[in-house]
Amino acid sequence: MLRHGIVNVDIVGVRKACEDALTEGISPLKAINDGLLEGMYVVGEKFQAGEYFLTELIAAGAAMEEGLKILEPHLQKCEMRNTGKIVLGTVEGDLHSIGKDIVQMLLRTTGFEVIDLGVDVPAQKFVEAVRTQKPAILGMSALITTTMPEMGKVIRRLQEAGLKRRVKAIVGGAPLSKEYAETIGADAYSPDAVTGVEMCRLWVKQGDCQ
Numbered sequence: 001m002l003r004h005g006i007v008n009v010d011i012v013g014v015r016k017a018c019e020d021a022l023t024e025g026i027s028p029l030k031a032i033n034d035g036l037l038e039g040m041y042v043v044g045e046k047f048q049a050g051e052y053f054l055t056e057l058i059a060a061g062a063a064m065e066e067g068l069k070i071l072e073p074h075l076q077k078c079e080m081r082n083t084g085k086i087v088l089g090t091v092e093g094d095l096h097s098i099g100k101d102i103v104q105m106l107l108r109t110t111g112f113e114v115i116d117l118g119v120d121v122p123a124q125k126f127v128e129a130v131r132t133q134k135p136a137i138l139g140m141s142a143l144i145t146t147t148m149p150e151m152g153k154v155i156r157r158l159q160e161a162g163l164k165r166r167v168k169a170i171v172g173g174a175p176l177s178k179e180y181a182e183t184i185g186a187d188a189y190s191p192d193a194v195t196g197v198e199m200c201r202l203w204v205k206q207g208d209c210q
């Protein structure tokens with residue numbers, strides 16, 4: 001029903017499906033990954049096929065956000081403290097927030113302090129945040145092929161400012177790949193939120209972050 005609610009852009013249905021999932025004891029993470037996200041991928045395919053238009057895309061995004069609002073408080077029940085600090089944002093020109101928000105939620109759940117810069121974040125703003133917030137990790141998200149190069153721009157600016165060695169950079173977003181991440185000098189690529197959070201935790205645990 002979770003997947004179905006997103007595909008049918010039915011906010012009321014998504015809300016109910018999330019509440020039912022919690023009542024039935026389904027883990028919120030499973031509800032997100034196997035339910036809401038699966039629906040989002042179908043919406044993307046329908047949009048690409050010309051079956052759905054921007055209106056449906058916007059409504060599906062809103063339904064997803066509504067579902068996350070219900071599930072998030074239950075994710076936080078297993079909270080741990082003081083894992084590390086991470087600055088996170090979606091790059092300039094890109095308004096997609098859902099993937100970043102899921103990553104943010106999981107990071108907080110595992111005890112990271114997250115500085116979320118939001119969406120459409122200019123390179124200079126990332127650099128300033130690294131300078132002033134001194135995070136162990138910088139996470140960037142991009143969903144459009146034309147905004148992907150912004151990530152490389154941020155990394156170059158960090159190098160120019162002498163800040164790159166201070167921070168590990170991890171990138172994610174549907175159009176990215178490990179190869180692309182390497183090309184732009186990122187330290188890691190994450191295909192999904194769980195892998196991304198695991199990577200961040202490993203860096204902090206191994207003391208790879210300064």
Ligand code: B1M
Nearest residue numbers: 044061095096097098099139141144145172173174193196
């Ligand atoms: Co947009 N959109 N969209 N959209 N949208 C895509 C990305 C697209 C692939 C759809 C398609 O054509 N099939 C396409 C891009 C095509 C391309 O690049 N070649 C597209 C387009 C074209 C557009 C517009 C240009 C449409 C228009 O206006 N004509 C426009 C662009 C606006 C802009 O950004 N400037 C646009 C707008 C929108 C909405 C605003 C309506 C809405 C976003 C709502 C919101 O985010 N609040 C929207 C949506 C919903 C989508 C799709 C359907 C879903 C995106 C999503 O939320 N996925 C998408 C199709 C698709 O991806 N299949 C599409 C779920 C999300 C959880 O996945 O973000 O990949 P993702 O995150 C994952 C991992 O990648 C990873 O973890 C997350 C969770 O597992 N991850 C990280 C992500 N970031 C990470 C960072 C990390 C670690 C892991 O660091 C630590």
